[in-house]
Structure formats: C-alpha cells, structure tokens
Amino acid sequence: MASKLYGSAISGNCLKPAMLLERLGAEWEWVAVDILAGEARTADFRLKSPHGRVPVLEPRPGVFLPESNAILCYLAEGTPWLPDDRLDRAQVLRWMFFEQNNHETSIAVSRALCNGYYDAALDPEERQERLRQLRGPGLAALKTMESRLRREDWFVGPGETIADLALYAYTHTAGEGGFDLDSFPGVQAWLERVESHPRHIRLADLLRR
C-alpha cells in the first residue's frame, strides 16, 4: 500500500520527503494541505501532527510521522541515503540538526517573510526588523555549508545522502528570502549536483500532483 504524504507545495520541508520518495521509486500519494488557510492547525490535523505542522507521513493507515527530517530518516533506512556506519550516520544527522536549528530558522523563515506566507498581520516595519535579525544567522549557515562544499561534493561521504536533501530544500529557494548565492560557488555547484538526479522533483511538481 502506498504511503501518504500530507504537505504543502510552498514548503521546502515538504519537498524533502517527496524528493526521496521519487529517488527511491516508491509509490506514494500526495495529500495537499492548505497551510496558509490554517489547515495544519486544526484539532483534527493535530491528531496527525501535534505541533500543527507539515509534512506528515502516513506509512500505513493510521500511523503518522511528522517532522520532515525524521521522515527522511525513516524512508532512507536501509538505502544508500542513510549510511549504516555508526559515525557516518551520526554525521548525516549532525547536518540535519544543523539544518533545522540554524538554516531553516533563518533562510526558510526569511523566504516565508518575503513571500508573505505567514503573519499577514505583521506590519512592514516589523517584517523588515525580523529580516534584519535573520540576515546574520542565514549568511553564517551558508558560510558553514560553503566551507564543506568547497572541498567535498556532498555533506557526508562520497555520495548524496539525506543530509543533502534536507539542506537542499531551503537552500535552492534562498534567493526568495534575499540571500544571494553568488558568493557561495561551492553551494551553487552542489545545488546543480542535487538537481542532476534523473528523478529530481521540484516544488512546482507537487502542485501538479
């Protein structure tokens, strides 16, 4: 039976598991959730995702797994996207925790602010102030990525792992949040490497599912 993925086509977090499911050639069903209309915050949806967020994976009927990076780990188990070696596996997770703590919170939030995804009530001055606060942390995250990607093709080991997919999700839309990647050539070359996968999927593809 096909897994169900509840998500939104404006969310990089939701793109992550979709990218992996496609790469794995899995059968999966996309269930669109209108997060801008608050559909992820209803009492009903919170039975699937207590914190009211997407994506949520339903790997079998009635079993729900929220958190994009936890879904990646679940799906990648036993595949080359999550190494078996204990240290390599921890290094994959290390980049994924960095992504959720330092990268998503600055680069994805800046994009959301610029695109008007949330806090419609936020006045323009407060929006600018928040963007200003996030600039330093966002650039620091990109610099840390660049320090790795100038020397290596992938974040861990010799091939693409879920660390790459997790970090790709909001790096490829960094420009929408005002982060120019011109001074990060290693990051740019890596984005192209990720996108060169024959089964690569984009946010726009999710809209058509």
Added chain:
Amino acid sequence: MASKLYGSAISGNCLKPAMLLERLGAEWEWVAVDILAGEARTADFRLKSPHGRVPVLEPRPGVFLPESNAILCYLAEGTPWLPDDRLDRAQVLRWMFFEQNNHETSIAVSRALCNGYYDAALDPEERQERLRQLRGPGLAALKTMESRLRREDWFVGPGETIADLALYAYTHTAGEGGFDLDSFPGVQAWLERVESHPRHIRLADLLRR
C-alpha cells in the same frame, strides 16, 4: 580510551550528551570551552565544529562530531535510549528535530537573552522585543509537550529515550527564560521522572568536573 566532550556548563545542549554518558556509565573527559569568551568561534575550534558551536564529541582522537542531538544518537546506538524498531526510532528523531527547530530556538534563546549570554551589545529594548517574539513559539512548544505528557510518561514508548534527554535539557531551565511551568503539570511530572534517574547529572555538576 575515554571520549572527550567539549562543552560549556551554561549550555543545555552540552548537558544532553553528559546526561547520556553518565547514564551509560561511560568513561568520558570534559573539556570546558568558554563560549562567552568566543572560544567556540575561533578558526582552530571550527576545525572540530565548523559552525562554531558546542558541544563536540571526540569519540576517538582526531574524530569530531558536533550537534548535541547527533551526539546523542551516536552514543545511544545499541542501547535502550534509541530503539531498534524503525518507526520507534523515527519517532524519537521526530521529537529531537522538534526540539532543535521549535523548542531550543524559543525556550533556550529566551533563557540566553534573560541571562545575558550573548548579544551583550543588544540594547534592552531590542532584547525585550526579541523576548516578546519568542513567547508564542515557546508556549506552543510547551503545549505540544504537555499534550503528549498528560497521556504518557515518556515521549516514545514505555521508557526514557534520547528524545526525553534532548527535550529535558532546556525545559528544566525554562523558568530562567520567563516560561512558568505551573500550567504544564504533565511536563513538570516528566521533569521529575527524568531527574529521578540514579545517575542524573546537572549543569552545576559540569562546573565541578
């Protein structure tokens, strides 16, 4: 040979691996890093931790693993703190990603602001504004924890896992950031359960190592 743990005794993130190492009865060496003096941001320290953060684990000489939750996963492998079952394991990770994305970024950052740990240059008005911004996300994270802990003793399965240790780290200091736990009785009872472990260690214990 004993693992080395580089960290700071003011950091809940650093308490996490110390808690697990003690619970496992491991031999380990504490290497104090003065993060307020910028010791984690030097070029030399960035060879261990590219993003300039603590903790870092050195499980064997010359091998470095940053990110508190990745260190927990590494150390917990093969122990009851990280279940073998694929779905249970993913649920553990799911709470740990929630911790780094929604909980640490609001509750730990509020504590750091209140305690004057960083941004000494921040003027009082800006500090208040940031605390105001973090209030809603912090309360939402506690509410999500409470919704689980009113029904269950632990975050995943029948016993303590690294999901509990990760979430304990900054929940037990939430008051220092202005978050009153009185309206979260499930969270309070769970804090006591975590603290009742016979080999429980506290931040103050790290100062004395």
